[in-house]
Amino acid sequence: TRGVVGSELLAVGILDWIIVVRVQFERWRGIEPQFRRAFWIRAVVGQCATLPWIVAGAELLLTSGPAAAYWVVPAVTFSLIDALFGAWVLIIEINR
Numbered sequence: 052t053r054g055v056v057g058s059e060l061l062a063v064g065i066l067d068w069i070i071v072v073r074v075q076f077e078r079w080r081g082i083e084p085q086f087r088r089a090f091w092i093r094a095v096v097g098q099c100a101t102l103p104w105i106v107a108g109a110e111l112l113l114t115s116g117p118a119a120a121y122w123v124v125p126a127v128t129f130s131l132i133d134a135l136f137g138a139w140v141l142i143i144e145i146n147r
Contacts, residue, residue, distance in 0.1 A: 053111055060112075068098075
């Protein structure tokens with residue numbers, strides 16, 4: 052049912068957000084000042100990748116309307132952008 056899917060989206064979104072925030076705080080402590088701007092860009096993209104999942108789950112759970120599907124689009128888009136940032140670092144930046 053829509054309620055089950057909404058609760059699953061909400062639970063997974065919250066768990067994902069907690070993990071992302073924890074990792075970002077741990078990384079923030081070890082970053083030198085000249086690299087903090089690049090970190091903020093990655094942090095914002097990471098938040099934009101996780102928060103729409105929570106909104107989609109809450110929307111589906113509370114209203115059972117089709118508007119929740121519209122929140123999945125930015126969630127997937129920002130998740131792909133975040134994955135591309137990670138791939139760029141692993142493929143290009145480490146080899147320099």
